[in-house]
Amino acid sequence: MSKKILVIGLDGMTFNFIDPLIDKGRLPTLAQIMKEGIRSPLETIFPPITSAAWTSFITGKNPGKHGIFEFIQRRQGQARETAANASQRSGKALWDIFSEENRPAISTNFPITYPPTPLNGVMISDFMTPRGRRDITQPSSVLAELEAKFGAYKLYMTETYAKDNVDNVLRELDEEIDYKSKVNCHLMRNYDWDFFVTHIWGTDRCQHELWHIFDETHPKHNKEEAKLYKEKIYQYWDTVDKEVANMLEAAGPDTAIFIASDHGFGPAHTYCAFNIWLMEQGFLQLKKDALTRIKKILFSLGITPELAYTVLRNPLLKSIRPSRGVGTQKSKVGLINQLFLSFNDVDWSKTTAFSKGNYGQIFVNLKGRELEGSVSPGEEYEHVRSQIIERLKQIKNPKTGGKLIGTIYKREETFSGEHLPDAPDICFLPDDMSFVSLGNLDFMSNRFMVNSFGNSGTHRLHGVFIARAKELKSNFRLSNAHIIDAAPTILHLANLAVPEDMDGVVLSEIFTEEFLRNHPIRIGKAALRGQVTAAEFSDEESDEVRARLHELGYMG
Numbered sequence: 001m002s003k004k005i006l007v008i009g010l011d012g013m014t015f016n017f018i019d020p021l022i023d024k025g026r027l028p029t030l031a032q033i034m035k036e037g038i039r040s041p042l043e044t045i046f047p048p049i050t051s052a053a054w055t056s057f058i059t060g061k062n063p064g065k066h067g068i069f070e071f072i073q074r075r076q077g078q079a080r081e082t083a084a085n086a087s088q089r090s091g092k093a094l095w096d097i098f099s100e101e102n103r104p105a106i107s108t109n110f111p112i113t114y115p116p117t118p119l120n121g122v123m124i125s126d127f128m129t130p131r132g133r134r135d136i137t138q139p140s141s142v143l144a145e146l147e148a149k150f151g152a153y154k155l156y157m158t159e160t161y162a163k164d165n166v167d168n169v170l171r172e173l174d175e176e177i178d179y180k181s182k183v184n185c186h187l188m189r190n191y192d193w194d195f196f197v198t199h200i201w202g203t204d205r206c207q208h209e210l211w212h213i214f215d216e217t218h219p220k221h222n223k224e225e226a227k228l229y230k231e232k233i234y235q236y237w238d239t240v241d242k243e244v245a246n247m248l249e250a251a252g253p254d255t256a257i258f259i260a261s262d263h264g265f266g267p268a269h270t271y272c273a274f275n276i277w278l279m280e281q282g283f284l285q286l287k288k289d290a291l292t293r294i295k296k297i298l299f300s301l302g303i304t305p306e307l308a309y310t311v312l313r314n315p316l317l318k319s320i321r322p323s324r325g326v327g328t329q330k331s332k333v334g335l336i337n338q339l340f341l342s343f344n345d346v347d348w349s350k351t352t353a354f355s356k357g358n359y360g361q362i363f364v365n366l367k368g369r370e371l372e373g374s375v376s377p378g379e380e381y382e383h384v385r386s387q388i389i390e391r392l393k394q395i396k397n398p399k400t401g402g403k404l405i406g407t408i409y410k411r412e413e414t415f416s417g418e419h420l421p422d423a424p425d426i427c428f429l430p431d432d433m434s435f436v437s438l439g440n441l442d443f444m445s446n447r448f449m450v451n452s453f454g455n456s457g458t459h460r461l462h463g464v465f466i467a468r469a470k471e472l473k474s475n476f477r478l479s480n481a482h483i484i485d486a487a488p489t490i491l492h493l494a495n496l497a498v499p500e501d502m503d504g505v506v507l508s509e510i511f512t513e514e515f516l517r518n519h520p521i522r523i524g525k526a527a528l529r530g531q532v533t534a535a536e537f538s539d540e541e542s543d544e545v546r547a548r549l550h551e552l553g554y555m556g
């Protein structure tokens with residue numbers, strides 16, 4: 001049986017991008033793993049974003065059980081929101097289970113792992129760590145060891161797309177994969193471990209920022225820009241493949257390998273501001289005080305965050321606009337709320353619903369849950385939900401004239417568990433996901449639909465799941481796996497019991513008949529997490545994380 005298991009998370013990797021490269025003879029390491037092992041599309045959860053999806057991957061549970069729904073978490077009955085962090089996660093992660101079974105575990109940079117928790121092994125936290133914090137490793141001595149050998153730890157990425165900034169984006173992508181690969185190889189060779197999981201963020205950032213360069217059908221595609229950078233983007237993926245090979249070599253020849261992504265990717269063509277739609281439909285009402293009236297007039301004239309973004313990105317204003325990149329200037333979120341229409345201008349006593357969070361999330365302004373709730377639980381709540389759902393079904397796709405929204409779920413139809421009350425009341429996705437629902441920035445535009453003006457690539461529902469081990473079939477294709485199936489499958493390969501409260505199932509089809517015959521699936525007790533001390537973030541630290549996410553395009 002494979003003693004060691006290595007999991008490499010290549011954020012956002014998608015078959016529709018890597019398969020054409022493999023067909024051209026590129027990415028030989030990934031191609032070989034799939035030939036010698038298994039591959040499957042990996043269906044993600046709702047919402048299909050990094051924080052929620054990777055937490056489902058590592059716990060085997062839906063967000064209703066683990067409690068991580070977004071990068072920025074809403075707090076019932078409070079106006080302020082807080083950056084998602086490890087102390088908010090309910091349920092044990094794979095590294096907890098391995099560690100408790102006296103099987104050393106190492107986790108590096110996996111999303112929502114700050115603050116890192118002590119375990120039988122090593123943990124290094126992720127990009128959601130507030131800037132300036134040095135308590136990013138457990139044991140704490142590991143940070144000094146790594147920085148003495150490799151330089152300042154590269155926890156963050158800051159470069160964003162602009163026409164004259166692509167080289168800097170690509171440079172940073174190369175630096176991240178190089179640094180993290182060296183760190184991972186060092187830890188593999190110098191520390192005991194049975195389970196090793198790492199997260200590479202750059203594969204996601206590359207597609208968010210540069211999708212339009214290699215996608216000739218994208219509205220933002222520029223042939224001259226593509227001539228300069230398309231091949232360089234592919235060379236970055238060659239580098240990713242090479243560094244995967246380096247990590248496999250450091251892990252050793254008998255190590256079981258899993259490579260997965262938290263979601264897929266595709267183009268972003270149109271942004272949909274659902275707070276605008278809710279306002280047009282009468283579910284969201286504005287105050288009538290003098291300041292809000294002035295802001296609404298400016299709003300009607302197009303003085304919105306969309307305009308500010310467009311102006312600041314205009315090459316003609318290069319000499320006066322702030323330097324690009326994240327973390328080079330103070331948060332603009334508070335300033336945006338002061339200058340433009342925001343939830344500060346909403347009349348909550350007359351508002352029955354609002355949108356918060358990306359990819360189609362609507363909340364009823366429910367009494368007892370929201371700070372200024374106006375809708376009574378029970379019959380009134382259900383009436384508001386039904387009204388909104390019926391009107392969502394009537395939205396037309398301007399390209400085709402057909403319906404825009406695909407399947408629409410009530411929260412209890414897609415989530416379950418103790419955190420169900422924290423879930424959005426209505427969840428939905430467009431049939432055509434080049435239409436992107438943005439809801440974290442309260443009122444980004446004065447139009448419901450606008451051409452995308454930030455990231456040119458965005459998430460899709462199916463990522464990748466590939467694996468190789470002597471216990472697995474060779475050259476085997478599974479039609480579809482779910483992200484919550486990863487944890488129980490990995491535990492079964494390790495001959496550990498699958499906790500009874502995991503939502504996912506063991507992907508038994510990928511194992512050899514001999515292994516299944518000799519190792520029947522065992523179900524164990526629930527993977528409940530003990531009491532965890534809440535992470536103490538100052539308001540300034542939460543604002544800093546929020547601003548960083550906003551500038552990277554994750555906040556709408």
